[in-house]
Amino acid sequence: MKKLRKAYVGLIMAFLYAPIVLLILYSFNDSKSRAQWGGFTLRWYRELFADQAIMSALGTTLSIGLLAAAISTVLGTVGAIALFQMKRRPRQAMMSIVNLPMLNSEVVTGVSLMLLYAMARIQLGYLTLLLSHIAFCVPYVVLSVLPKLRQLDPHLAEAAQDLGATPLQGFFRVILPDIMPGVFSGFVMALTMSIDDFVVSFFTTGSGVSNLSITIYTMAKRGISPKINALSTIIFVPVVTLLLIVNIRSIREERKREIQDRKVGMKR
Amino acid sequence: MNRKVWATPFIVWMVLFTLAPIVLVVIYSLTDAWGAFTLDNFAAFLDPIYINVLLRSIGMALLCTLICLLIAYPAAYFLSQKDIDKKGVLILLFIIPMWMNFLLRTYSWMSILENSGILNSWIASLREAIPAFDAMLTRMGVGKKIIFLYNEKAVILGMVYNYLSFMIMPIYTVIEKIDRSLLEAAADLGASPRKSFLRVTLPYSIPGVLEGITMVFVPAVTTFVISQLMGGGKVPLIGDIIQNQFGKSSDWHFGATLSLLVMVVVLAFMGALNRMDKDDGQQKEVRIL
Numbered sequence: 001m002k003k004l005r006k007a008y009v010g011l012i013m014a015f016l017y018a019p020i021v022l023l024i025l026y027s028f029n030d031s032k033s034r035a036q037w038g039g040f041t042l043r044w045y046r047e048l049f050a051d052q053a054i055m056s057a058l059g060t061t062l063s064i065g066l067l068a069a070a071i072s073t074v075l076g077t078v079g080a081i082a083l084f085q086m087k088r089r090p091r092q093a094m095m096s097i098v099n100l101p102m103l104n105s106e107v108v109t110g111v112s113l114m115l116l117y118a119m120a121r122i123q124l125g126y127l128t129l130l131l132s133h134i135a136f137c138v139p140y141v142v143l144s145v146l147p148k149l150r151q152l153d154p155h156l157a158e159a160a161q162d163l164g165a166t167p168l169q170g171f172f173r174v175i176l177p178d179i180m181p182g183v184f185s186g187f188v189m190a191l192t193m194s195i196d197d198f199v200v201s202f203f204t205t206g207s208g209v210s211n212l213s214i215t216i217y218t219m220a221k222r223g224i225s226p227k228i229n230a231l232s233t234i235i236f237v238p239v240v241t242l243l244l245i246v247n248i249r250s251i252r253e254e255r256k257r258e259i260q261d262r263k264v265g266m267k268r
Numbered sequence: 269m270n271r272k273v274w275a276t277p278f279i280v281w282m283v284l285f286t287l288a289p290i291v292l293v294v295i296y297s298l299t300d301a302w303g304a305f306t307l308d309n310f311a312a313f314l315d316p317i318y319i320n321v322l323l324r325s326i327g328m329a330l331l332c333t334l335i336c337l338l339i340a341y342p343a344a345y346f347l348s349q350k351d352i353d354k355k356g357v358l359i360l361l362f363i364i365p366m367w368m369n370f371l372l373r374t375y376s377w378m379s380i381l382e383n384s385g386i387l388n389s390w391i392a393s394l395r396e397a398i399p400a401f402d403a404m405l406t407r408m409g410v411g412k413k414i415i416f417l418y419n420e421k422a423v424i425l426g427m428v429y430n431y432l433s434f435m436i437m438p439i440y441t442v443i444e445k446i447d448r449s450l451l452e453a454a455a456d457l458g459a460s461p462r463k464s465f466l467r468v469t470l471p472y473s474i475p476g477v478l479e480g481i482t483m484v485f486v487p488a489v490t491t492f493v494i495s496q497l498m499g500g501g502k503v504p505l506i507g508d509i510i511q512n513q514f515g516k517s518s519d520w521h522f523g524a525t526l527s528l529l530v531m532v533v534v535l536a537f538m539g540a541l542n543r544m545d546k547d548d549g550q551q552k553e554v555r556i557l
Contacts, residue, residue, distance in 0.1 A: 005346040009358065012343050016365045016432070019376035022386055026379065036389055079278035086275065097282045100290065105490035105534055107507050111514060111527045112289030115296055118520075135285040196369055198493065203514060216371045220497055224379045232372045239367050243360065251356035 020236065027229035044230040051227065057215040060126070061195055064211060068133035069191035075134065076141025076190075077183050081175075083142065084149045098139045109136055110203030117204065124206025132204040133194045140193060141186035148182035293531075296524030309525035318509065318526075325506040326533065328420065329489035332427040333435075336484045337477065339428070340435035344476075345469070347436075348443040359440070366433045374426050374497050381416035388413055418500035426498035427488045434487075435480035442476030443469060478541050486534055506530055 027045075031038025048054060079098070083091055101109050113132045114124070122128055152175065160170035176183075198213035205214065212231075219228055300306045313319070347358060365373065380386045391414065395402035416422060446469060454464035492507030501508070506526060513523025 005349065009343060009346055012339065012432075013361060015429070016362070019373070019380055019429070020365065020368065022380060023372070023376040026386070075278060075281060078274055079282070082275035082278045094279065094282065097287050100286050103535065103538065104290075104531060105486055107490045107492065107510055108293070108527045108531050109289075111510065111523060112293045113285070114514060115292040115520065115524065116285070116289040119292060131285065138281070139286075192367075198369075198371055202511075213369060213371055216369065216375065217493065220371060220375045220378065224375075224382060224385070228372070228375055229379070232368070232376070235372070236368050240364055243364060243367065247360050248357065254356075 020232075023229050024233045024236065027226060027233045029226065044226040045234075048227050048230045048234070054212075054215055054227070054231065057210050057212045060129075060209060061211040061213070064126075064130055064133055065191050065194040067130055068137055068194045069187050071130075072134045072137035072190045073141050073183060073187040076138045076186055077145050077179070079138065080142045080145035080149055080179075080182075083146065098142050101136050101139050106136075106197075106199035107203075110200040113200065114203045124204060126205075126209045129201060129205040129209060129211070132200050133197065136197070136200055137190035137193055140189045141183075144186040144189060145179055145182040148179040152178055293524045293527050296521050297528045300521060309522050312522055313525060313529065321504055321509055322506050322529065322533075324503075325489050328424060328427070328505065329485050332424055332431065332488045333481055333484045335424070335428050336432050336435040337481065340432060340480065341439060341473075341477070344436050344439035344443060347440050362433055362436055370430050371493065371497075373430055374494055377422075377426055377429060378417065378497055381422060383413050383415060383417070385416075387416065417498060418502050420499070420503050422498040423495050423503050423505075426494040427491065430494065431484040431488060434483040438479040438483065439473060439476040442473050442479075446472045475545060478545050482538060482541060485537060489533065489537075490530055 028040050028042070029037055030041035030043060083094055083098075086094065104112075110132070113128075113135060117124060117128045156174050156178070157170050160174045161167065165173060196213070197211075198217060201211055201214055202217070205211070210218075216228060216231070219225055297309055298305060298307070300308060347355065347362075378385075382388075391405075392412070395405065450468050450472075451464055454468050455461075459467065489505075490507045492505060492511045495501075495503050495505045495508055499505075506529075510523050510526045510530070513519050513526065
C-alpha cells in the first residue's frame with residue numbers, strides 16, 4: 001500500500017516535471033529541427049542575450065515588479081491600518097471592494113482597467129501598466145497585513161502615546177516592527193504576482209511597452225523557438241535553487257528541533 | 269482626524285482603481301457607441317454562436333476541474349499520511365512548478381506535442397527501431413505524424429497541467445490540519461480505516477475541496493491563453509471572444525457585456541459553492557464579503 005502511494009505521487013511528479021525538464025534539455029540542443037537532438041550548444045543563450053526586444057521586456061518586468069510591489073506595499077499597509085480602525089459597517093463595505101479583484105477573473109480585471117484608462121484618456125503604456133499592477137497587488141498586501149494587526153496588543157500604541165510619542169513615532173517604533181512580517185510577505189507576494197502576470201498586462205499596456213510575459217506570448221503564438229527554452233531555463237533554475245536552499249534549511253532546522261525536543265522529553 | 273489621514277488615500281485608490289472600472293464595465297455593456305442606453309449588446313449575445321461558446325467554456329472548465337479533483341484528492345491524501353518520507357521536500361516539489369510562468373508551462377507542452385515536436389520524433393525513431401511497433405501503428409491507421417495539438421483534448425490537457433497544483437495544495441492543507449485524535453478515536457470505537465476515511469477525513473476535507481474547485485474553475489473558465497496556444501484558435505472559449513472584442517473586432521461595448529456575463533457566471537458558481545459550504549461559517553463570511 002505504501003509503495004502504491006509512493007508510485008502515485010511519483011507519477012504526478014513526473015507529469016508536472018517532464019515538460020519542464022524537456023524544455024530545459026532542449027534549450028541546449030544544437031539543431032534546427034527542434035525535436036532531433038543535434039548535440040550540446042549555448043547558441044540559443046547567446047541569441048537570447050543579443051535579442052533587444054527580450055532584454056528590454058525583461059527590464060520592464062523587473063522595474064514594474066519592484067515599483068508595483070513597493071507602492072502597493074505602502075498603499076496596502078496604510079489601507080490595512082485604515083480598515084482596522086474603521087467601524088464595522090464601512091469596514092465591511094471596503095472589504096468587499098478589496099476582495100473584488102480576487103473574486104473577479106483576471107480577464108475582467110484587465111478589461112475593466114482598460115475601459116478606465118480609455119475613459120480618463122490616459123494613453124496605454126508604462127504608466128497604465130504600473131497602475132494596473134498596483135491595482136491587483138494591493139488586496140494581497142492588505143490581506144497579509146490585516147491578520148498581523150489583529151494580533152497586535154491594542155494597548156501598545158496607547159502606551160507609546162502615554163510615554164510621549166507622537167502618533168507617527170508610535171507607528172514607526174511600535175506598530176510597524178510588529179506587523180513587519182505581514183508587510184514583508186505582502187511585498188513578496190505582490191512582487192511575484194506582478195512578475196508572473198500576463199492577462200492584466202496584456203489588456204493594459206500599449207505603445208510598444210511589453211513585459212516578459214507578453215513577449216513570450218507573442219513568440220509562442222508564432223511557433224516554437226529554442227530561444228524561449230533558453231529563457232525558461234534562465235528563469236526557472238535560479239528560482240528553484242533559491243527555493244530549495246531556503247526551504248530545505250528550514251525543514252532541516254525543524255527536524256533538528258523535533259529530535260532535540262524528543263531527547264529532552266526522554267530525559268524527563 | 270488620525271483615522272481619516274490613514275483612510276482617505278486608500279479609499280480614493282480603491283474606489284478609483286477597483287470599483288470604478290467594474291462600474292464602467294456595466295455602463296459600457298448597457299450603452300452603444302454613441303453613449304445612448306441600449307440592450308442590443310445583450311441581444312447580440314443571444315446569437316447561438318456566442319451561447320455555444322459560453323456553454324463550451326463552462327463545460328470544459330467543469331471537466332478540467334473534475335479531472336484535477338480526481339487526480340489531486342488521492343495525491344493530497346497520500347501526501348498527508350504520516351509514513352511519507354521527506355514530506356516537506358515533496359510539498360515543495362508540488363509548489364515549484366507554480367513558480368514558473370504559466371505561459372512557459374503551456375509552451376513546454378506545445379514543444380512536446382506539436383506536429384514536428386518531441387513526442388512525434390520519439391515515436392518516429394521508435395518506429396524505425398522496432399518494425400513490429402511500426403506495423404502495429406500502421407495497422408491501427410496511425411499516420412506518420414500524429415496530431416496532438418489544436419483540439420479540445422489539448423486545451424483540457426493544458427488546463428489540467430496548469431491548474432493541478434491549485435487543487436492539490438488547499439486539499440492537502442485541510443487534511444493535514446485534521447485533528448489526528450479524531451482518527452484515533454474513530455479507530456478506538458471500531459471504525460475500519462475505510463469507514464474512518466469516509467466519516468472523518470472526507471467530511472473535514474470538504475472546505476479544501478471547495479477552495480480547490482474555485483481556484484481551478486475560475487481561471488479555467490476565463491482563459492484565452494491556453495485555448496489560443498494549445499487550441500490554436502480552433503477551440504475558441506469565451507475568453508477568446510472577449511479578447512477579440514478589445515483587439516481585432518474592437519466592439520468594446522459587446523466585450524463589456526461578455527465580461528459582465530463571465531463575472532455573473534463566476535459569482536454564481538462561487539455562490540453555489542458557498543451554499544455547499546454551510547458548515548464552515550467563518551470561511552463563508554470571508555467569501556461573501
